[in-house]
Amino acid sequence: GENVEQHPSTLSVQEGDSAVIKCTYSDSASNYFPWYKQELGKGPQLIIDIRSNVGEKKDQRIAVTLNKTAKHFSLHITETQPEDSAVYFCAAMNLGNEKLTFGTGTRLTIIP
Amino acid sequence: KAGVTQTPRYLIKTRGQQVTLSCSPISGHRSVSWYQQTPGQGLQFLFEYFSETQRNKGNFPGRFSGRQFSNSRSEMNVSTLELGDSALYLCASSLETPTNTGELFFGEGSRLTVL
DSSP, rough: OOOEEEEOSSSETTTTTTTEEEEEEEOOOOOOEEEEOTTTTSSSEEEEEEEOSSSSETTTTTEEEETTTTTTTEEEEOOOOOGGOOOEEEHHHHTOOOOEEEOOOOOEEHHH | OOOOOOEESSSETTTOOEEEEEEEEEEOEEEEEEEETHHHHEEEEEEEEEETTEEEEOOOOOOOOEEOOOOOOOEEOOSOOOOOOOEEEEEEEOOOOTTTTOOEOOOEEEEEEOO
16 A cells, blocks of 8 residues: 655744655555645644646645655745644545545744 | 534543544535544544445454445444544545545544543
8 A cells, every 4th residue: 555754753944944844655656645734733734735747836835846756745835934833744645546645744843 | 615524523432432423524525534643643544435435445443434424424433442542533525526636625623532
């Protein structure tokens, strides 16, 4: 089955700086890669996703890149703000089987 | 538009008991998935339902079961509770159209504590 590894497990960034979280996956059949943000006491919230037919996607301060050959994808957050502090999860799925395999999460702390 | 609603939000049970958790998906969403979240194991897939049929199942024992009703609402049941079943149980719904496949929207979860 699919295995997703996520690094780092914790990340502290000065407000205004950029943050990068990286994930690798094992199953070449995976073709959908979402990123979720989870705040304390809440469920994961989809913040951005990418499908395997594109290499990069951007939404304001958030971007995701995908390297299918190397089987890794990354989340980039620019101009970080205190409200970006949360746990971020990457995930991978083979569209059609509706089963997300999650990474282990990254606790991002933005230092004011 | 209302999000995914899970009830109850918190519950405490003792070992050996059973529990039923409920999930109401976003209106129009026909796919409902369940995930277990624990500090040690992270987020793990339990099962997924579409049009009242279980389409996919994770690697959990048979004590974990679920069902989906004709209105897309779903329930999951855990029988003979063990201490290790203490977790946040998350429900997610998906629209399931050719252009929106894969986008899961999660509820706030039901936090189960087994004593």
